[in-house]
Amino acid sequence: MYFRLLPATAALLALMFTAGAAFAQSATPGPYAKVVKDVAYKATSPANVLDLYYPQSGEAPYPTHIYLHGGGWTGGGKNLGPNQKLVFEQLAQQGFLGIAVEYQLVDAAKDRYMRTCAVDCMDALRYIFAHADELGVDPENVFVWGGSAGGQLALLCATAPISALQGDNPNPEGGAPIRAVVAWYPPTDMLEYEPISVEFNKNLRDLSKRIGRTVEDDPVAFIEISPLAHLTRKDPPALLIHGDADSVVHLEHSRRFKDKADTLGVPCELVVVENANHVFRPVGGKQISPDLNTISELTADFFVDHVASPAAEKPLDAVAH
Secondary structure (H helix, E strand, O other): OOOOOOHHHHHHHHHHHHOOOOOOEEOOOOOEEEEEEEEEOOOOOOOOEEEEEEEOOOOOOEEEEEEEOOOOOOOOOOOOOHHHHHHHHHHHHOOOEEEEEOOOOOEHHHOEOHHHHHHHHHHHHHHHHHOHHHHOEEEEEEEEEEEOHHHHHHHHHHHOOOOOOOOOOOOOOOOOOOOEEEEEOOOOOOOOHHHHHHHHHOOOOOOHHHHOOOOOOOHHHHHHOOHHHHOOOOOOOEEEEEEOOOOOOOOHHHHHHHHHHHHHOOOEEEEEEEOEOHHHOEOOOOOOEOOHHHHHHHHHHHHHHOOOOOOOOOOOOOOOO
């Protein structure tokens, strides 16, 4: 398999590989032909890097899924956990290129807030679309997904125009159209995040320290990063998967997003996972339903179903949803 890197990127790769630095390209067994680590999508911060997982099957340009990690905007990283690996591996087997994005985390001392996270993710999109040829990305088949904070960011990337939340990277010619989006247990209504937590979780979850202002003083700051506020009838199909006993991000967030999508005519599916708390943790000693394997299959299948060309085939054991 062959793919081209930008000359500057290729030179940097050769230099740093020779020096034994962390930036590395390595052959990987299993469904990946190669994995390219820590590619800078902008020079703002060392955190502004992404990893590319190239499939063994298919050829460039690849349908591409972009993963945005969770962690409450204050933690987490692009390294894949067990649940994320399931999705990456299943999609690699279907000829998808997988991209995992790192972004700057909230740090009030450095004047970094949730908007910073959102801007970084939008800049990652701008980079990926602007360099689609070099990376081997099919710009007609780009998908985005994530869980929790990453779910909010994924929905935001799918609903906000690429000109919104402007950062350091220029907007790519032709825009950055997202084919479909999947969000696991996402906060969607940031303006009402605190009232929802009080009404449904009986516990105030204060976002002001993570946004850098209060909703009373600056409601626009909350609306700007709210997927629900950006949702329009032109937005791509969405799949939401949410636990019925989520004590961190209540199911009400996904219900509100689906209700508005239904009203607008945007295709939106909501899978409610029974006996599941946040991150699909079982509650009450019961098994969750659907289980984690099925959730990963639903996620991968949703993307494969929405590929706009025969670049990827439907999984053999697709799960109906």
